[in-house]
Amino acid sequence: MAPMAVRSHRSKGPGRVRNYGPAYAGPAGIWLTVFFVAPLLVIVAYSFLEKGLYGGVEPRFSLEAYRSLANSVFLRVSLNTLGISMVTTLLAILIALPCGYYMARSNHKTFLLMLVIIPFWTNFLIRIYAWIAILGNNGFLNALLLRAGWIASPVQFLYNQVAVTVVLVYTYLPYAILPLYSTIEKFDFSLLEAARDLGCTRRGAIFRVLLPNIRAGIITAVLFVFIPTFGAYAVPLLVGGKESYMLGNFVAEELTRTRNWPLASAISMVITLVTTLGLWLMFKLQGKAPQAKDPGRTTGERRAP
Amino acid sequence: MVIRKGEFFSLLGPSGCGKTTLLRIIAGFDDPDGGDVSLDGFSVLNFPPNERHVNTVFQNYALFPHLTVFENVAFPLRLKKTPNAAVRSRVGDYLELVQLSAHAEKMPAQLSGGQKQRVAVARALINEPNVLLLDEPLSALDAKLRQHMLIELDSIHDKIGITFIYVTHDQQEALSVSDRIAVMNAGQVLQIGTPHEIYESPATGFVAAFIGETNMLEGTVESVDGTMVAVSVPGLGRILVTEDEPPAPGSKASVVVRPEKIRIDTERPAPAKRMDINFLEGTVDEPIYSGSSTKYYVRHQSGTILKVIKQHSNWSDEGPEIEWKDRVYLSWSADDAYLLGAS
Numbered sequence: 001m002a003p004m005a006v007r008s009h010r011s012k013g014p015g016r017v018r019n020y021g022p023a024y025a026g027p028a029g030i031w032l033t034v035f036f037v038a039p040l041l042v043i044v045a046y047s048f049l050e051k052g053l054y055g056g057v058e059p060r061f062s063l064e065a066y067r068s069l070a071n072s073v074f075l076r077v078s079l080n081t082l083g084i085s086m087v088t089t090l091l092a093i094l095i096a097l098p099c100g101y102y103m104a105r106s107n108h109k110t111f112l113l114m115l116v117i118i119p120f121w122t123n124f125l126i127r128i129y130a131w132i133a134i135l136g137n138n139g140f141l142n143a144l145l146l147r148a149g150w151i152a153s154p155v156q157f158l159y160n161q162v163a164v165t166v167v168l169v170y171t172y173l174p175y176a177i178l179p180l181y182s183t184i185e186k187f188d189f190s191l192l193e194a195a196r197d198l199g200c201t202r203r204g205a206i207f208r209v210l211l212p213n214i215r216a217g218i219i220t221a222v223l224f225v226f227i228p229t230f231g232a233y234a235v236p237l238l239v240g241g242k243e244s245y246m247l248g249n250f251v252a253e254e255l256t257r258t259r260n261w262p263l264a265s266a267i268s269m270v271i272t273l274v275t276t277l278g279l280w281l282m283f284k285l286q287g288k289a290p291q292a293k294d295p296g297r298t299t300g301e302r303r304a305p
Numbered sequence: 306m307v308i309r310k311g312e313f314f315s316l317l318g319p320s321g322c323g324k325t326t327l328l329r330i331i332a333g334f335d336d337p338d339g340g341d342v343s344l345d346g347f348s349v350l351n352f353p354p355n356e357r358h359v360n361t362v363f364q365n366y367a368l369f370p371h372l373t374v375f376e377n378v379a380f381p382l383r384l385k386k387t388p389n390a391a392v393r394s395r396v397g398d399y400l401e402l403v404q405l406s407a408h409a410e411k412m413p414a415q416l417s418g419g420q421k422q423r424v425a426v427a428r429a430l431i432n433e434p435n436v437l438l439l440d441e442p443l444s445a446l447d448a449k450l451r452q453h454m455l456i457e458l459d460s461i462h463d464k465i466g467i468t469f470i471y472v473t474h475d476q477q478e479a480l481s482v483s484d485r486i487a488v489m490n491a492g493q494v495l496q497i498g499t500p501h502e503i504y505e506s507p508a509t510g511f512v513a514a515f516i517g518e519t520n521m522l523e524g525t526v527e528s529v530d531g532t533m534v535a536v537s538v539p540g541l542g543r544i545l546v547t548e549d550e551p552p553a554p555g556s557k558a559s560v561v562v563r564p565e566k567i568r569i570d571t572e573r574p575a576p577a578k579r580m581d582i583n584f585l586e587g588t589v590d591e592p593i594y595s596g597s598s599t600k601y602y603v604r605h606q607s608g609t610i611l612k613v614i615k616q617h618s619n620w621s622d623e624g625p626e627i628e629w630k631d632r633v634y635l636s637w638s639a640d641d642a643y644l645l646g647a648s
Contacts, residue, residue: 193334194367196354198381199432208380212371 047265055259065262081246085229088168092176092225100180159241175224183217219282227275315471315479318489324472360429361438366421368413375409381432399427436468476516488512522560540607545639559645564614566641570634581639589631
């Protein structure tokens with residue numbers, strides 16, 4: 001940037017100032033186009049084509065894929081996916097808030113951050129298999145309970161919605177902790193003292209002062225957990241059962257077994273639409289967050305007590 | 306330490322002397338290792354901050370950034386579920402008290418330092434506490450604004466008449482508004498008194514040195530005649546000072562004299578008719594001009610340096626200008642100095 005600034009100061013004619021902006025944006029632009037925009041367009045196109053007999057597509061326009069979405073199975077799987085994602089997000093935030101708060105006020109921040117980050121060094125699939133080893137019929141938890149005499153025969157922990165939710169929460173918890181930690185870390189804790197001084201109880205201070213001020217972090221954490229969970233595939237495949245079938249599994253099934261690529265593309269479009277809708281909603285919420293310094297917004301009506 | 310109802314009481318001391326800790330103990334944020342805090346005769350030690358009738362103005366204001374000025378001030382009332390109409394009129398009153406009615410709907414981030422300060426004061430007062438604690442409330446403001454806010458705080462204190470406990474490291478602030486001051490150092494209260502007492506008769510060398518500028522001449526008591534004490538100061542000779550409770554001859558003591566009490570002349574003054582005037586000669590080491598006055602560092606032939614402040618008052622006492630390396634004559638009355646025992 002600096003050489004450009006110098007040049008524009010020296011030369012008087014506007015034609016002499018060269019704007020290299022687009023060139024700078026080039027590499028990232030090409031990267032995004034090739035690996036993000038193009039595949040997305042392919043999926044959009046496929047969803048409007050006829051399915052090929054042995055997979056692939058026929059180059060004829062068709063709304064068949066979308067028409068076939070209008071059935072009870074798809075609706076049930078969609079609602080199921082939405083339910084699991086929302087419960088997972090809620091649980092992850094509820095666990096991550098105290099974690100992030102504790103980390104931000106701790107004297108061992110680096111150490112605690114490492115504890116959160118270290119699991120990323122192990123492959124995601126291996127970590128799921130570790131959960132199978134813990135929750136399985138011959139797994140650690142059952143062995144422990146049997147030994148303690150609390151159960152007579154192994155309990156089926158795996159292959160249901162609870163197992164999927166537990167493993168999803170585990171997988172995406174760091175994505176909730178990290179943004180929450182970083183906003184809480186910047187939070188001025190003397191505000192909590194001020195709230196106490198003015199008559200708040202300990203808990204009141206958290207709800208009336210801490211939470212509103214870390215709203216941006218909460219919104220980021222919700223997005224970071226909800227979006228990947230909504231498109232989850234591996235977790236429900238490995239630790240889920242029939243009832244925890246999610247949209248990601250639906251897509252995979254249509255791609256590999258039923259070989260209905262247009263339908264797989266159409267479901268992907270639904271996933272993309274829902275997550276985009278979520279993003280848009282959250283950005284709207286974030287716009288009202290206190291960080292916004294738009295004076296126009298502050299002249300709104302007063303909140304009722 | 307007893308702080309009276311309605312008093313403007315200052316805790317004054319260098320940073321790290323424990324004055325903020327003391328304030329936090331009164332507010333209830335910290336627990337004392339021992340002792341008791343009582344308010345209106347009742348111990349409040351077992352009550353959390355939200356149940357003490359004490360409110361604090363924080364050093365960094367601690368305004369809630371997510372609430373408007375109005376809602377910041379209304380915060381304590383909202384907690385008590387005060388009806389909306391009452392909230393509006395009370396908050397209106399207090400915003401008027403601090404002259405911020407026009408800014409009610411702004412966010413704290415849009416306010417200047419002085420305005421934030423005033424919001425913090427209004428918010429702390431709206432609960433009508435018995436005591437208002439102020440923790441270096443002006444330290445984040447620039448010098449001019451600080452003066453202005455100080456006067457404003459004082460007039461608010463006069464208007465509502467509750468007890469103010471004011472923590473500061475700035476002696477000027479403390480001297481100008483306080484009814485009484487407690488000077489602290491290293492966790493100890495050294496002296497409690499009115500600004501006049503603290504300045505004119507400090508209890509210890511630390512208080513003398515911390516409050517305003519001072520010259521301290523250490524020596525030995527030579528003779529005592531009534532309240533007139535002669536102190537032999539190495540290098541300077543006999544220095545006279547009056548003291549109501551004179552120490553025994555032979556004991557160590559320091560003569561303390563404020564720079565503005567010393568008269569500075571370029572010509573040898575006529576021999577005084579009074580017996581209680583101290584005379585010294587020296588050369589100006591360093592004149593420091595600061596507008597309304599000039600401070601001179603005057604070096605005596607023995608090497609001792611005395612600080613002298615000369616006011617530029619009016620035409621009548623404006624002699625020839627005193628400059629660097631000038632030979633000068635210093636004189637001060639024994640009444641204007643005081644004696645501190647060795648401590």
